[in-house]
Amino acid sequence: MIDPRSITDDFEETARRLARKGVERELLEQVRSAALARREAIVATDEARRQLNAGSAEVGRLVREGQVERAGSKRAELAAAGEQLGILEAERRGAEESFEELLARVPNLPDEVVPDGSSEEDNRVVRVEGYDPGAYEGRELRPHWEVAEALGIMDTERAAKLSGTMFEVLRKGGARLLRGLVDFGLDLHRARYEETVVPHMVRTEVIERTGHLTKFDTQAYRLRDDELWLLPTAEVGLMGLYQGEILAEADLPKRSMAYSVCWRREAGAAGRDTRGMQRLHEFHKVELVSLCTPETSQEELQALLGDCEATLRTLGLPYRVVELCAGDLTFAASRVYDLEVYAPGLDRWLEVSSVSLITDFQARRGGIRFRRAGSGSVELVHSLNGSGLATPRVWAAVVEHGQQPDGSIRLPEALVPYVGTDVITA
RNA sequence: GGAGGGAUGGCAGAGCGGCCGAAUGCGAGGCUCUUGAAAAGCCUUGGGAGGCGACUCCCCGGGGGUUCGAAUCCCUCUCCCUCCGCCA
Numbered sequence: 190m191i192d193p194r195s196i197t198d199d200f201e202e203t204a205r206r207l208a209r210k211g212v213e214r215e216l217l218e219q220v221r222s223a224a225l226a227r228r229e230a231i232v233a234t235d236e237a238r239r240q241l242n243a244g245s246a247e248v249g250r251l252v253r254e255g256q257v258e259r260a261g262s263k264r265a266e267l268a269a270a271g272e273q274l275g276i277l278e279a280e281r282r283g284a285e286e287s288f289e290e291l292l293a294r295v296p297n298l299p300d301e302v303v304p305d306g307s308s309e310e311d312n313r314v315v316r317v318e319g320y321d322p323g324a325y326e327g328r329e330l331r332p333h334w335e336v337a338e339a340l341g342i343m344d345t346e347r348a349a350k351l352s353g354t355m356f357e358v359l360r361k362g363g364a365r366l367l368r369g370l371v372d373f374g375l376d377l378h379r380a381r382y383e384e385t386v387v388p389h390m391v392r393t394e395v396i397e398r399t400g401h402l403t404k405f406d407t408q409a410y411r412l413r414d415d416e417l418w419l420l421p422t423a424e425v426g427l428m429g430l431y432q433g434e435i436l437a438e439a440d441l442p443k444r445s446m447a448y449s450v451c452w453r454r455e456a457g458a459a460g461r462d463t464r465g466m467q468r469l470h471e472f473h474k475v476e477l478v479s480l481c482t483p484e485t486s487q488e489e490l491q492a493l494l495g496d497c498e499a500t501l502r503t504l505g506l507p508y509r510v511v512e513l514c515a516g517d518l519t520f521a522a523s524r525v526y527d528l529e530v531y532a533p534g535l536d537r538w539l540e541v542s543s544v545s546l547i548t549d550f551q552a553r554r555g556g557i558r559f560r561r562a563g564s565g566s567v568e569l570v571h572s573l574n575g576s577g578l579a580t581p582r583v584w585a586a587v588v589e590h591g592q593q594p595d596g597s598i599r600l601p602e603a604l605v606p607y608v609g610t611d612v613i614t615a
Numbered sequence: 616g617g618a619g620g621g622a623u624g625g626c627a628g629a630g631c632g633g634c635c636g637a638a639u640g641c642g643a644g645g646c647u648c649u650u651g652a653a654a655a656g657c658c659u660u661g662g663g664a665g666g667c668g669a670c671u672c673c674c675c676g677g678g679g680g681u682u683c684g685a686a687u688c689c690c691u692c693u694c695c696c697u698c699c700g701c702c703a
Contacts, residue, residue: 228666231664231672235672236672245683253634265683268683271682392693558662
């Protein structure tokens with residue numbers, strides 16, 4: 190949620206900033222009038238309750254003084270007032286619900302430095318690292334699924350038998366490569382991020398309050414017989430850890446990471462870029478998150494970006510850093526860098542990490558706050574997240590980069606200790 | 616899965632339906648005293664909503680109910696503890 194005051198107290202500026210994200214002015218006007226209606230309802234019930242409280246205290250006093258008849262008549266009078274209050278409170282609940290429902294539809298404010306634009310087309314490539322188009326000339330480069338199926342390390346057909354489309358079975362060297370990548374990712378980041386294992390199933394409240402379960406977001410799988418959801422990303426678990434808490438400023442920035450399996454329904458994505466390891470219902474990922482103070486969040490974003498880049502750099506994979514334009518930002522983000530790895534067999538750039546600054550948007554809904562060391566005042570933290578290592582696509586990139594004329598796969602040096610070999614063969 | 620007990624402020628721990636947003640202790644912060652420190656004494660010390668403000672309202676695990684009035688009574692959910700059963 191954004192701060193509703195930005196709409197009631199600073200409407201024009203807020204409307205201007207949100208217009209860059211494609212938000213209709215009309216929605217904001219609805220939020221504003223709902224906010225004002227809510228405020229009126231609060232004032233009305235508070236006043237009615239104040240009178241009732243005062244009257245009740247009066248009854249108590251009369252009873253103590255033994256003025257039984259006066260207490261009785263006062264009591265009757267207050268019963269009527271109580272009914273009135275009930276009506277006002279029902280109105281207030283209604284006003285609060287419609288206000289919250291509308292507010293939930295407003296996305297986070299885009300950062301002012303984010304470029305203008307309405308779609309992917311307008312994203313800005315910040316820089317390209319390790320990419321040399323000449324290096325691929327004259328080589329026969331196949332997509333990872335061809336290389337992997339030929340080696341027998343990936344079995345799409347049997348995966349479909351087990352679970353349907355958009356699932357994979359990995360075998361032998363392919364399975365070891367996956368395990369090695371996860372281990373490598375955790376080791377690479379453990380100096381700066383607290384390694385955590387979180388439950389892979391979370392309560393409705395947790396997934397809701399991390400912003401991963403809205404009316405428009407039907408990505409998560411729900412368990413049939415329990416009020417639990419499968420993690421769409423470990424971020425849900427890591428952020429959920431601190432919901433409703435007030436952290437000490439001295440504990441910030443609080444950086445943590447978790448390896449988890451991630452499950453996504455990918456509704457609406459059927460048939461799009463789904464070949465091989467590009468898009469799966471179930472994948473493995475090391476996620477990095479950080480909670481920090483508002484004044485340090487921009488530098489924390491750069492630090493997180495650097496950490497996520499280190500994964501690709503250490504693996505020797507070419508990648509580029511793309512800053513998303515205002516219109517392409519996700520709902521909750523104020524600023525996002527996408528990291529895209531180059532897949533030479535596909536001749537495409539694959540998104541492997543979205544490094545996002547959420548400012549206080551997620552913290553407000555989740556109630557994640559901190560206490561200032563000096564003043565003792567309580568404020569919302571800023572939250573950030575990014576993928577430290579997203580296996581399906583990094584796995585694919587390693588396979589496509591390492592493919593050799595004899596069909597084997599040469600592994601990046603950094604992975605050799607983790608996979609236990611420098612070449613994956615049949 | 617079955618039986619029982621519990622949930623109160625940073626922590627511990629009181630709390631006959633009205634005098635309870637809440638005793639007391641510890642912790643933390645400030646002040647006095649002191650060359651400094653300790654000790655002692657005094658004071659302060661939860662969160663949220665509305666309001667320029669005075670101030671008002673809400674919160675004793677969550678939700679609902681009874682009542683003029685609920686931390687206190689009733690229902691329900693969640694979590695924790697003990698015992699039994701099952702189990703990697």
